[in-house]
Amino acid sequence: MTDAWPRCLQRLEAEFPAEDVHTWLKPLQARGDAHSTVLYAPNAFVRDEVQARYMPRIRELLEHFAGTADVSLQVGSLPRVPAPVPSASGELRSTTTATPIEAFAGNMDSHYTFDNFVEGRSNQMGRAAAWQAALKPGDRAHNPLLLYGGTGLGKTHLMFAAGNAMRQANPRARVLYLRSEEFYSAFFRSIQEKTSDQFKRQFRQIDALLIDDIQFFAGKDRTQEEFFHTFNTLFDSKQQIIMTCDRYPREVDGLEPRLKSRLAWGLSVAIDPPDFETRAAIVLAKAAERGTQVPDDVAFLLAKKMHSNVRDLEGALNTLAARANFMGRAITVEFAQETLRDLLRAQQQAISMSNIQKVVADYYGLQIKDLLSKRRTRSLARPRQVAMALSKELTEHSLPEIGEAFAGRDHTTVLHACRQIRTLIESDGKLREDWDKLIRKLSE
Numbered sequence: 332m333t334d335a336w337p338r339c340l341q342r343l344e345a346e347f348p349a350e351d352v353h354t355w356l357k358p359l360q361a362r363g364d365a366h367s368t369v370l371y372a373p374n375a376f377v378r379d380e381v382q383a384r385y386m387p388r389i390r391e392l393l394e395h396f397a398g399t400a401d402v403s404l405q406v407g408s409l410p411r412v413p414a415p416v417p418s419a420s421g422e423l424r425s426t427t428t429a430t431p432i433e434a435f436a437g438n439m440d441s442h443y444t445f446d447n448f449v450e451g452r453s454n455q456m457g458r459a460a461a462w463q464a465a466l467k468p469g470d471r472a473h474n475p476l477l478l479y480g481g482t483g484l485g486k487t488h489l490m491f492a493a494g495n496a497m498r499q500a501n502p503r504a505r506v507l508y509l510r511s512e513e514f515y516s517a518f519f520r521s522i523q524e525k526t527s528d529q530f531k532r533q534f535r536q537i538d539a540l541l542i543d544d545i546q547f548f549a550g551k552d553r554t555q556e557e558f559f560h561t562f563n564t565l566f567d568s569k570q571q572i573i574m575t576c577d578r579y580p581r582e583v584d585g586l587e588p589r590l591k592s593r594l595a596w597g598l599s600v601a602i603d604p605p606d607f608e609t610r611a612a613i614v615l616a617k618a619a620e621r622g623t624q625v626p627d628d629v630a631f632l633l634a635k636k637m638h639s640n641v642r643d644l645e646g647a648l649n650t651l652a653a654r655a656n657f658m659g660r661a662i663t664v665e666f667a668q669e670t671l672r673d674l675l676r677a678q679q680q681a682i683s684m685s686n687i688q689k690v691v692a693d694y695y696g697l698q699i700k701d702l703l704s705k706r707r708t709r710s711l712a713r714p715r716q717v718a719m720a721l722s723k724e725l726t727e728h729s730l731p732e733i734g735e736a737f738a739g740r741d742h743t744t745v746l747h748a749c750r751q752i753r754t755l756i757e758s759d760g761k762l763r764e765d766w767d768k769l770i771r772k773l774s775e
């Protein structure tokens with residue numbers, strides 16, 4: 332790409348304040364040819380800033396000077412041939428350069444914020460905790476903050492939202508997002524390159540560490556040990572740590588007991604599958620975000636049929652929007668049913684009433700025949716009502732059909748159970764916990 336980048340930089344120097352050019356643009360290195368250009372940023376902070384503020388202008392200029400607007404930006408540096416230096420014995424050997432941790436850092440996506448996170452009963456505690464962590468990073472009350480729960484429920488979204496809010500409140504805040512795999516590979520590189528000290532030091536320079544999917548550390552003893560030390564360093568100097576895990580860490584086999592106990596020092600919050608209303612609100616919010624017209628009844632249909640995972644819900648919406656766009660059709664209930672037929676059927680089959688009865692009976696330590704019996708003792712009546720309400724929430728069966736499956740009860744009995752459970756969920760913490768756990772079990 333000869334001199335296109337230096338010329339581009341010269342223009343940028345004329346257009347932006349000197350301090351900005353010095354901080355963000357001069358550290359970039361470029362490699363390219365007639366078809367494309369790759370820009371290397373020394374770390375994730377520079378990359379994110381350049382991406383957000385300068386890329387459109389860089390694209391225009393490179394198109395002008397290099398004849399191509401195909402520009403990508405990534406953390407790293409131009410591949411270098413190591414310089415040979417003489418060793419004590421006079422032999423030539425190669426120098427190694429330490430790889431900065433940011434070179435492994437996943438992209439903290441600025442799109443995910445508190446504004447576009449839909450709050451509901453299943454995630455309001457998690458949202459409030461992430462918000463507090465963003466507001467007062469390092470405060471003992473929520474440091475470390477651990478968000479745990481099933482896949483696709485918004486844990487990473489909330490973690491990004493906290494990181495983005497920290498940066499918004501303090502643009503100088505150094506927030507490092509790493510997936511656990513990235514921590515693992517960076518640590519291993521540092522051992523190979525004999526730069527472990529540098530690896531450790533880098534964590535002292537950040538203000539907050541966001542680390543995703545820590546269940547990945549299970550069974551990786553050396554990485555766990557290193558993470559344990561990193562954790563202590565950050566914690567002792569009151570740097571905020573936010574972690575996610577796919578279940579409560581004590582339940583993760585292969586995590587060291589001392590790490591498990593350390594993880595629970597601050598605040599651990601479960602993110603549960605969203606209820607029907609929240610699912611419908613998420614569909615409408617995502618549709619509005621992407622500028623797609625989705626009527627309420629379609630949002631209700633998706634929310635009704637897809638209960639386990641917001642990622643799948645979003646996937647269904649994307650499929651629907653792409654198909655409607657391609658075919659030039661409006662998104663209606665009929666169109667949604669036709670387009671998503673197979674997907675909806677698969678979801679439907681996943682949860683049956685007999686499955687619900689079995690899971691509820693197991694959960695309360697009962698036999699299915701107790702659940703179906705006519706006995707009305709409280710220890711049986713409440714689980715029975717829960718099972719009926721879950722059948723209404725998670726399946727397409729009508730009230731009479733549910734009544735039939737519960738030893739031929741009348742549909743008014745089922746209706747009463749649903750109402751009763753709905754009321755109790757709002758007022759009775761224990762029942763709410765049972766309900767959330769059961770939904771999680773049934774959605775696995």
Ligand SMILES: Nc1ncnc2c1ncn2[C@@H]1O[C@H](COP(=O)(O)OP(=O)(O)OP(=O)(O)O)[C@@H](O)[C@H]1O
Pocket residue numbers: 443447448449450454480481482483484485486487488489544575577613641642645
């Ligand atoms: N309450 C919510 N409001 C808006 N979007 C949501 C909500 N919950 C989840 N999402 C969306 O669902 C998708 C999946 O969320 P995310 O990646 O945060 O899940 P996760 O819990 O981290 O899953 P995993 O454990 O598989 O990494 C994202 O696009 C996210 O924006």
